[in-house]
Amino acid sequence: MVRIGAILLRMGLLGMGVGLLAGCSDSWNNPYPGADAHANVLYSAFSERPKHLDPARSYSSNEAEFTGQIYEPPLQYHFLKRPYTLIPLTAEAVPTPHYLDAAGKPLADDAPADAIAESVYEIRIRPGIRYQPHPAFARDAAGHYRYHALDAAAVASKRQIGDFTHTGTRELVAADYVYQIKRLANPRLSSPIFGLMSEHIVGLKALGDTLEKVSMAHPDAELDLNDFPLAGAEVVDRYTYRIHIKGKYPQFIYWLAMPFFAPVPWEADAFYAQPGMADNNLTLDWQPVGTGPYYLSENDPNRRMVLTKNPYYHGETYPEDGDVADRQAGLLADAGKPLPFVDKAVFSLEKETIPYWSKFLQGYYDSSGISSDSFDQAVQFSAGGDPRLTDSMREKGIHLVTAVAASIWYVGFNMLDPVVGGQGEDRRKLRQAISIAFDYDEFISIFLNGRGIPAQGPIPPGLFGYVDGVAGLNPYVYETHDGKIVRHSIEMAKKLLAEAGYPNGRNVKTGEPLVLYFDTMASGPDTKSRLDWMKKQLDKLNVQLVVRGTDYNRFQDKMRKGNAQLFEWGWNADYPDPENFFFLLYGPNKKVATGGENAANYDNPEFNRLFERMKDMDNGPERQQVITAMLEIVRRDAPWIFAYYPKSFGLRHDWVHNVKPNLMANNTLKYRRIDPDLRAARRAEWNRPALWPIMLLVGGVVALIAPAVVAWRRRERTTA
């Protein structure tokens, strides 16, 4: 018994030691080094590791979170202004295109679109902008590149960019932008926008074909793009370049704010093309080289990625022009101050929502989204339906940030389908009836926790052409009642259904019940309730809905072949222009015929004609008039059930400043400011370790062991 007593004593002392340790060190559950507690570092997370960081390849929003801070296209979106406004980034001014006719003669700015053979964008960049420190630029005393003639043996020991001792930089020049445009045509990069851009940039398709032939003929040789001219992109002087666009394409200006058109130095390609680099994951796709406010100082996409302030950053100041609401929200407190504010941003891989949410509440992440699991814990709705934070969130000083995304979710009717498709009046009424029956107001309330706005047409709020309130409602689905917007009654839907030839849900000629098929990528137990809800909507019309859940590949295949009848899909804006939504309904973009983005295969000649006119117009009353006419056509024809515009809800701690949702810009990290001392104080307060469970555990072990020991001793004595 004496020995057991000694063991228990030691365990108790150990527990006390642990307790003392707790008092001495920082929070036990702190996942970051204690020394960084007061550092000017922003902590965030990513749930899916980026696939590509090469600006010619990267197209996902989770990749833009990094590329947006590293690469600098010539233009950017103003951080505060709404509607979204383009301003210069590296360019000296937002370029205005000048037009040429087929003979190459200049045309007036208001020349008709069909007379324009080419639009020329001349972009002048600011001198003195330099690239981040990188070994690709390092030169020796003689001026030769230090790391451009390495062999595989020399590269074998290099696992990270930091393994190269020397770095260098150089000034950004116009040729770097032209070089990147050529990279879009490089078949080895498989740029996702090559197909689209080759339709617009003069000579890009031809360059792609040439490069493909050369690549096939010399599969192991590096393609030096400087050897291949591109007619549509020319260097005018050291700081000026021109892009030639076929015809008129006003939306091209928005592409100039995306990383696809950011500069890439030829030195980077030459550096990464050396033998052994790719084997060690040293590629431009994983180790970007840019001029932005941050550079990727640590890239372990399996664990964490770190952006560090670029010491050569050219400098930019916080915007000084915002509206009254921005001023009231404190978003102009830093007006005129140099950017960026944060020294470093650490992004940790966090695949699951539960640990992400818990760490946010512990103060280890500075901001967070809200998953369905934690929504009720974070947000409640007032009697008026406005979202507000729960008391527990407010007590922690957490702030709610909401924004309507420039996106839409819709249920599409396949217009090639013999039952629901076509332009006949009966089919139109059938689609209108179904549109009324699908009560997306209810859907948003039940399944989205109010995080959405019922859609009235293809254009989401915040874009030119969207009209709010009663003036913007879809009269084929909604009506006003006592000044409120309400859905048409189900009786009206039944009436339309009867007029369509299906009284009470049965075919008037055959007496057969109407059975519709709904294809969706959603499958599994999580989505069952949602799919049941969809069936219930058509039950109201006595119409049966058969849900055909499938995976992403099969779904895409069905859409390409036109085998679906009803389907659900969504679209995120590439740029804030109504063209980017209306083109989803433009006849020549039919998916079955052309592989385009018009998944409903809708083709209305009048709509097509108006689209062709609208896409080339400048924003103004005349364009609004055309858009109104287009909206009337698609609302009447109802090729889509306009479901909802998603609303994003985000949370931030009160030590994070300058947060304003900007759903177009992806370079907003430079505006963030944090108060690290406040954060350190809050973390210490929120994360005091509770020692009683350890004591309880020790006590529990003792309580379990003691009777066992007694029993053992008794048995030993008995045996003896």
Place this chain on the structure above:
Amino acid sequence: MFAYILRRLLYAIPILIGVNLLTFALFFVVNTPDDMARLQLGAKHVTPEAIERWKVEHGYDKPLLLNTRVTGSAQLTDTLFFKRSAAMFAFEFGKGDDGRDIGNEIRTRMGPSLAIALPVFVVGLLVNITFALLMVFFRATYLDVWGVVLCVVLMSISGLFYIIAGQYFIAKLWNLLPISGYTGGIHGLKFILLPVLVSVVAGIGSGSRWYRTIFLEEIGKDYVRTARAKGLSEIRVLFRHVLKNGMIPILTGAVVVLPLLFMGSLITESFFGIPGLGSYTIDAIQAQDFSVVRAMVFLGSFLYIVGLILTDISYSWVDPRVRLQ
């Protein structure tokens, strides 16, 4: 023994070819190269030409199993299956669809996987055997009964529950350990403790019951009765005689999984943010990255075969009556 091991290794070659063929067939029944291209190129603005270019650049433009456009042995060798499979037998896994070197990824991720799996294996084995021996020692008493009940309860709970409960109580409520994350070296200890603790506790139920059954079977044998008759204490009987003789079935279960520890745990790694091979496999399946899936299945099969050979060797080591021929 050397000849035996060599023979077993040679047997492994057709097995691995078969596994590879099966993986290949299953994967391409579900995903065509066009699907893979679309997934990689994104959902927007993808043209048929872009898909073709991607396939050519990634070698997915070749026929799957039989190339009828050529003659001779090239009909079999100039195919996607051959080009992608032959190098694997030299453990050259090539690149994933994201362009990263798979061999490099495996080498990098093996450490974190082992950092969790090895302590879980060792500590779990010790805890389970100890708990099982305790139940056997106190057999037919209330401690044994409640021990078995506890085991059944522990077995009945989903593994995910242990993870969520562990994270909630230990990391979130009591603030004792980080909820997730990973770093190398000694500083990584605080990240490893929680997943190891959770995994060990989650395995106690099934492990202890299994070992208890083994020991109970042993304890009824003649040699145990003889040992007791000689006046040995119960502790000595259990730890010196029963434990040693119970090692063969324990080894069956334990040694075979030893090489597979490298492969990591799919769920644990995902929840605790451990950058190991388990999460690598899950990511690859979700991203439909055939190159990685195939490499991981191949590696898993190979390690399983190695595990079986090791088990056989350990038999002869533990039980001199077993001879490998």
